Amino acid sequence: MSTVTQDPLLSVRDLVVEFPTRRGTLRALDQVSFDIAPGEVLGMVGESGAGKSITGSAIIGLIEPPGRIAGGEIRLRGERIDNLPYEQMRRIRGRRIGMVFQDPLTSLNPLYTVAQQLIQTIRTHMDVSESEARARAVALLDRVGIPAAARRIDDYPHHFSGGMRQRVVIALALAAEPELVIADEPTTALDVSVQAQIIDVLKEICAERGASVMLITHDLGVIAETADRVAVLYAGRVAEIGPVRDVIQHARHPYTRGLMGAIPTLEQDSDRLVQIPGAMPRLNAIPQGCAFNPRCEHVFDRCYKERPVLQRAAPKHQVACWLTEEGGA
Amino acid sequence: MSEPLVQVEGLTRRFDISKPWLNRVIERESRQFLTANADVGFSINRGETFALVGESGSGKSTIAKMIVGLLAPSAGSIRFDGQEMDFASGADMRALRRRFQMIFQDPFASLNPRWRVRDIVAEPIVTFGLLKGAEITREVDRLLEVVGLSAADAAKFPHEFSGGQRQRIAIARALSSKPEFIVCDEPTSALDVSVQAQILNLMRDLQDEFGLTYLLISHDLSVVRHMATRIGVLYLGRLVEVADAKRLFTEPQHPYTRMLLDAVPDLALSGRRRKPVLGEIPNPIDPPSGCAFHPRCPLAADICKRETPAPRPTPTGQAACHFAGQNSEVA
Amino acid sequence: MTSDTQSSLARFWDSDIMWSFRHSPVAIVAGLVVALIALAALFAPWIAPTNPYDPAALNLMDGFTPPMEPNAFTGNSYILGTDNQGRDVLSTILYGTRISLFVGLSAVLFAMVLGITLGLIAGYRGGWVDGLLMRIADVQLSFPSILIALLIFGVARGLIPPAYRETMAIWVLIVAIGLSDWVQFARVVRGATMVEKSKEYVQAARVVGAHPVKILIKHILPNVMGPVLVIGTIGLALAIIAEATLSFLGVGVPPTQPSLGTLIRIGQQYLFSGEWWILLFPSIALLALALSVNLLGDWLRDALNPRLR
Numbered sequence: 001m002s003t004v005t006q007d008p009l010l011s012v013r014d015l016v017v018e019f020p021t022r023r024g025t026l027r028a029l030d031q032v033s034f035d036i037a038p039g040e041v042l043g044m045v046g047e048s049g050a051g052k053s054i055t056g057s058a059i060i061g062l063i064e065p066p067g068r069i070a071g072g073e074i075r076l077r078g079e080r081i082d083n084l085p086y087e088q089m090r091r092i093r094g095r096r097i098g099m100v101f102q103d104p105l106t107s108l109n110p111l112y113t114v115a116q117q118l119i120q121t122i123r124t125h126m127d128v129s130e131s132e133a134r135a136r137a138v139a140l141l142d143r144v145g146i147p148a149a150a151r152r153i154d155d156y157p158h159h160f161s162g163g164m165r166q167r168v169v170i171a172l173a174l175a176a177e178p179e180l181v182i183a184d185e186p187t188t189a190l191d192v193s194v195q196a197q198i199i200d201v202l203k204e205i206c207a208e209r210g211a212s213v214m215l216i217t218h219d220l221g222v223i224a225e226t227a228d229r230v231a232v233l234y235a236g237r238v239a240e241i242g243p244v245r246d247v248i249q250h251a252r253h254p255y256t257r258g259l260m261g262a263i264p265t266l267e268q269d270s271d272r273l274v275q276i277p278g279a280m281p282r283l284n285a286i287p288q289g290c291a292f293n294p295r296c297e298h299v300f301d302r303c304y305k306e307r308p309v310l311q312r313a314a315p316k317h318q319v320a321c322w323l324t325e326e327g328g329a
Numbered sequence: 330m331s332e333p334l335v336q337v338e339g340l341t342r343r344f345d346i347s348k349p350w351l352n353r354v355i356e357r358e359s360r361q362f363l364t365a366n367a368d369v370g371f372s373i374n375r376g377e378t379f380a381l382v383g384e385s386g387s388g389k390s391t392i393a394k395m396i397v398g399l400l401a402p403s404a405g406s407i408r409f410d411g412q413e414m415d416f417a418s419g420a421d422m423r424a425l426r427r428r429f430q431m432i433f434q435d436p437f438a439s440l441n442p443r444w445r446v447r448d449i450v451a452e453p454i455v456t457f458g459l460l461k462g463a464e465i466t467r468e469v470d471r472l473l474e475v476v477g478l479s480a481a482d483a484a485k486f487p488h489e490f491s492g493g494q495r496q497r498i499a500i501a502r503a504l505s506s507k508p509e510f511i512v513c514d515e516p517t518s519a520l521d522v523s524v525q526a527q528i529l530n531l532m533r534d535l536q537d538e539f540g541l542t543y544l545l546i547s548h549d550l551s552v553v554r555h556m557a558t559r560i561g562v563l564y565l566g567r568l569v570e571v572a573d574a575k576r577l578f579t580e581p582q583h584p585y586t587r588m589l590l591d592a593v594p595d596l597a598l599s600g601r602r603r604k605p606v607l608g609e610i611p612n613p614i615d616p617p618s619g620c621a622f623h624p625r626c627p628l629a630a631d632i633c634k635r636e637t638p639a640p641r642p643t644p645t646g647q648a649a650c651h652f653a654g655q656n657s658e659v660a
Numbered sequence: 661m662t663s664d665t666q667s668s669l670a671r672f673w674d675s676d677i678m679w680s681f682r683h684s685p686v687a688i689v690a691g692l693v694v695a696l697i698a699l700a701a702l703f704a705p706w707i708a709p710t711n712p713y714d715p716a717a718l719n720l721m722d723g724f725t726p727p728m729e730p731n732a733f734t735g736n737s738y739i740l741g742t743d744n745q746g747r748d749v750l751s752t753i754l755y756g757t758r759i760s761l762f763v764g765l766s767a768v769l770f771a772m773v774l775g776i777t778l779g780l781i782a783g784y785r786g787g788w789v790d791g792l793l794m795r796i797a798d799v800q801l802s803f804p805s806i807l808i809a810l811l812i813f814g815v816a817r818g819l820i821p822p823a824y825r826e827t828m829a830i831w832v833l834i835v836a837i838g839l840s841d842w843v844q845f846a847r848v849v850r851g852a853t854m855v856e857k858s859k860e861y862v863q864a865a866r867v868v869g870a871h872p873v874k875i876l877i878k879h880i881l882p883n884v885m886g887p888v889l890v891i892g893t894i895g896l897a898l899a900i901i902a903e904a905t906l907s908f909l910g911v912g913v914p915p916t917q918p919s920l921g922t923l924i925r926i927g928q929q930y931l932f933s934g935e936w937w938i939l940l941f942p943s944i945a946l947l948a949l950a951l952s953v954n955l956l957g958d959w960l961r962d963a964l965n966p967r968l969r
Contacts, residue, residue, distance in 0.1 A: 022679055047521035048492075163609045191384035192548060193592045193606045218521065221594025248596070262526035264555035265596050266578055272533070273526035273555065279491040280521075397867045426869045439860035443882040449861075453868045499864075506868065 043227030098173030242317030722746030770838030775845020783853025
């Protein structure tokens with residue numbers, strides 16, 4: 001029993017995703033490894049192009065061709081899912097892995113009522129009667145905070161406001177009681193005052209059902225409030241991964257540290273923000289050695305020659321930086 | 330010179346969103362209007378950064394567009410350095426136009442993809458006829474260096490640059506007519522945080538160097554707090570609070586401001602308790618009666634449903650709330 | 661200077677559009693066919709064995725010579741045979757293609773200029789100007805364009821004094837085909853203009869008070885040319901066929917200066933009496949030209965569509 005709970009729900013090892021283009025093959029993900037434990041919320045942050053969304057797409061098997069998984073493996077409860085045929089993967093999506101995307105309208109079919117979509121999802125994955133599925137759907141909508149759920153369930157998606165629509169999407173993602181929910185920028189399209197509501201709902205309902213969450217976002221504030229652990233991606237590689245409090249308050253990787261200083265907060269008081277010079281390299285121009293070396297203020301010889309591997313810096317806290325080894329924890 | 334640089338009074342903008350005439354006749358519908366801004370008034374002092382914050386539908390971008398003349402106000406006035414802005418009169422406006430500029434949100438849309446950087450940055454110079462021939466080239470090179478690019482970039486096309494670099498080009502263009510006042514419409518919301526910090530720092534440096542006055546439009550309270558000297562908070566097209574920047578965050582006067590502050594994620598893990606925010610922004614086509622915020626307001630009373638509150642003075646500025654200045658302890 | 665032009669040539673060769681061209685066999689074949697036909701037409705006076713427009717060089721006794729066979733009376737042999745008047749079919753095709761291409765290109769250019777101008781104005785101004793122009797476009801679209809061309813052609817013929825009809829015929833034809841085809845350009849340009857004008861680079865130009873005409877020509881026009889080129893290419897194929905159709909119906913170019921359509925009209929009279937070559941070869945030339953241009957247009961549309969890239 002105890003060994004089962006020790007095992008990660010999702011295990012990603014050395015994942016490589018490549019996009020062949022006419023100017024050579026681009027590596028969108030380069031040996032990305034991480035685990036998600038059952039019931040855990042893993043935040044995945046990074047700037048645009050860092051590969052966070054592609055990681056999500058790779059896990060659910062929806063990388064747009066000509067992109068492809070070129071190496072590594074993805075396991076869900078120990079079972080490989082990165083090489084499954086399309087039809088089998090389709091059954092895992094929705095049933096075992098739920099998805100919440102940035103734009104609620106991409107997940108909802110405008111031609112069907114919310115009830116039709118929820119009931120169909122429930123009945124596709126579970127052996128229940130129409131009326132039972134409907135009862136479950138109403139309960140779900142009620143749970144995600146839709147007022148008068150029993151009445152509103154027969155509305156079409158466009159009858160709902162942006163925040164309410166995202167609540168419907170969360171209900172839809174959780175309809176089949178998945179073990180893992182992948183939420184890709186679930187609040188980015190929403191207003192500030194609504195974002196917090198959605199994050200709270202997502203977090204609570206997943207905790208209730210014991211579903212793990214992979215929360216992909218560019219917003220470290222959302223991660224700070226929601227995630228148990230966080231992985232920082234840079235140029236398709238994991239720069240740092242560890243418990244949220246450790247990473248945010250004691251960031252080890254120079255990139256993470258720069259990132260934290262770059263964000264204006266309501267608490268800090270300084271005239272200038274910490275700024276990381278330059279920008280993340282384009283995928284066709286990733287430097288040798290450590291991908292962050294052109295922007296790093298602590299750069300030394302080794303950073304240009306060898307690519308740093310993830311090393312333990314503290315319990316559960318791993319950093320891909322040669323300084324970690326040199327300077328010690 | 331205590332007179333404000335920009336003075337906005339009673340600014341109102343209505344959009345006609347009626348269906349076409351024939352449809353209205355057949356369906357027996359009346360004309361429909363969306364009030365993007367109602368009776369907005371504020372002033373911006375020389376050298377300061379005045380920020381307007383608000384969520385979608387608050388009409389913050391509409392105000393920006395009216396100030397730079399991209400949209401005509403339905404009512405109200407905008408004065409720049411004591412002169413009434415009248416965009417219909419070409420000759421008078423030309424001299425005024427040179428003195429203000431705008432930086433846009435999306436650096437991927439704000440630079441013409443078919444133009445070289447040199448021509449993009451020089452556009453205001455050429456349009457106002459400020460310089461000629463080789464002087465233009467020299468000035469463009471200088472401006473590119475001012476914003477942290479190199480003169481060699483002048484010959485390139487926008488697609489060769491990253492988002493942050495493009496925003497620098499847009500800033501160089503805005504500076505090229507040597508303006509005093511720059512309207513910045515969400516200048517960093519399309520950028521990544523590490524790049525956002527670069528642009529915000531650059532904007533501050535430029536302000537110090539050239540004595541610029543900014544109107545900063547943003548939805549991000551952290552950015553606004555970092556940049557602004559004074560802040561105006563918009564809700565459904567109305568200015569609900571204007572306050573000194575630092576004090577807005579410590580002593581919010583309007584319940585909506587308080588709610589917005591509560592919604593900001595606690596990145597510093599300071600343990601600051603967030604209160605759950607209630608409800609969503611109503612449809613601006615059919616806003617609530619009286620104070621538009623009353624359906625979401627913890628303080629709402631009968632008067633709030635009947636009467637639209639006028640701005641009242643508060644210790645930190647002004648707030649449009651029937652209870653402003655009375656019970657700042659509540660909530 | 662030379663290194664500059666060289667590098668820009670190299671850049672063009674390496675650009676996405678050329679890469680797409682090099683990787684599309686259909687586009688390459690179509691491009692070669694079009695280039696071959698265009699060059700042959702351009703240099704017709706130097707390539708063609710005879711000048712079919714020179715009545716003095718014609719010998720009626722040479723009429724109906726089958727291809728590659730000596731004429732029964734004169735013993736002359738022609739690669740593609742001769743027509744009823746003894747004109748060398750190869751030469752008439754070369755000269756005819758010249759006229760077909762000239763009329764097609766001119767008509768498309770005319771339609772393009774008209775359509776772009778009206779589309780830019782409609783898209784940028786909006787309001788009643790837009791409403792009026794687009795209703796005219798709708799009305800015109802509800803008729804087959806060949807009918808419109810016929811109508812314009814007929815009206816123009818009626819207005820022009822008989823003495824000038826022969827010489828003006830080609831120009832009337834160009835205007836007729838062009839006027840029947842501007843709507844497509846106007847619609848596409850109008851749509852693209854409406855998208856572009858809301859973009860921030862246009863707003864930036866408006867903030868500094870740039871003149872609307874300057875904004876339209878220097879900012880918006882370069883950004884709407886992509887789809888215009890696609891329609892222009894496909895429109896060229898249609899214009900060539902429209903010209904052939906009109907000439908086939910006998911209302912196009914004068915018979916003394918036969919285009920491909922005229923040749924086909926002449927040829928079809930003799931198909932059932934066994935002189936198949938008079939019809940067949942001009943038809944093949946027209947088909948090859950129109951098809952290749954059309955295929956090029958299809959390729960261009962795909963290559964310029966960022967969603968397919």
